[in-house]
Amino acid sequence: MSNSDPPGGPSSFEDAFRGEDVEQRVYGTVLQTRAPTTASTIANQSDCDPKTARKYLGWFSNLGIVTRHEGHPATYERNDAYFEWRRINELAAEHSVEDLQQRVQDLTTRLSEYEDTYNAATPASVDAIAAAEKSEDRTIDDIYSDLGDWATARDERKRYERARQQRATSETEQVSG
Structure with missing residues (x-):
């Protein structure tokens, strides 16, 4: 924490992962990665050894959290489809069919x-x-705000509809099973 950070407050943005274990730091770095990135770069950003970063990146790749791109060196990037799937599952688990439909x-x-x-x-x-x-x-700022909200609402509706379908299918299978 810098001298200007309040005691007991969150770490500064520059030191967002201090105090977390290596796995959490690598995961946090992956969440912020938007383009294929080498394990060495991820290790540097995560403040860990590249071999350790590769170990966790391999594990995250097997789980579908990251996509591994072959090459020399191999690169890794966040798998947005995994996070979309995870969000839909959370919505389906947390809400009833009726709530999702509403x-x-x-x-x-x-x-x-x-x-x-x-x-x-x-x-x-x-x-x-x-x-x-x-x-x-x-x-113009009002218009751009509307357009951003509109695009977000379109994406959100797709997620909620997929969660509704998933929840309805799950409930139907439970009743008939």
Whole structure:
């Protein structure tokens, strides 16, 4: 902790993984990795030996957390599909079919409102500058905020619908099994 950090407070961003074990530091580094990265670079960022990083990266690769790209040297990157799958499973486990269905309906209503407001099917098809110029009370920042929320709501609806399907299938199998 730096001298400016309050006692008992969180570590500074630069030292976010201090105090965690090596596995947690490697995992935390992988979570922040968005492009194929060598084990040596991950080891350096995780403050561990490259051999140790390779051990954990191999394990994470077997679990599907990271994708290993062959080459010399091999590189690793976060497997976003794993985290998407994990989030859907969490939603299905934490919510009833009815709750998931209600959330899908709420998101669908919100998406319809954006489609009507911008007269477009997707946020990508909106010309934000033109929309801001046409609006009397909305700034370009407001438009970009809407477009970001709209894109997020579209992704969230897909996750909730997949979780609803998963939960409904699981409940049907339990009843018939």
